[in-house]
Structure formats: structure tokens, C-alpha cells
Amino acid sequence: MSAEDKIKAAAEKVAGKAKEVVGEVTNNDKLVAEGKAEQAKGDVRNAAEDVKDTFTK
Numbered sequence: 001m002s003a004e005d006k007i008k009a010a011a012e013k014v015a016g017k018a019k020e021v022v023g024e025v026t027n028n029d030k031l032v033a034e035g036k037a038e039q040a041k042g043d044v045r046n047a048a049e050d051v052k053d054t055f056t057k
Helices: 003-026 029-056
Strands: none
Touching: 003 029
């Protein structure tokens, strides 16, 4: 996984967690859901890059 891809995945996870926390504090279920979805997107990006790394070695 390239450093750029790692940074993108981590940024998605952090932004998602921030949205989730703000949503919980403000009792905004939509924001909580968006945050969780963004975190999942970061997890998927990590998994995809791990698979790509496995096959390129």
C-alpha cells in the first residue's frame, strides 16, 4: 500500500469518526450513520490495498 493510499484511508476513518461523534453529541442519527459509512469506506480501502499488495509481491 502506498503512503498516499494509507493517508487517504486514515483520513476517511478520522473524518468518519469525527462525524459520528458530532452526530452522537447533537443527537443527529443521520450524521452518525454518515460517519460510520465513511469509516467503513476507509476500512474497505485498506482491505483493497492489502489485497493489491499481496498480489504484487
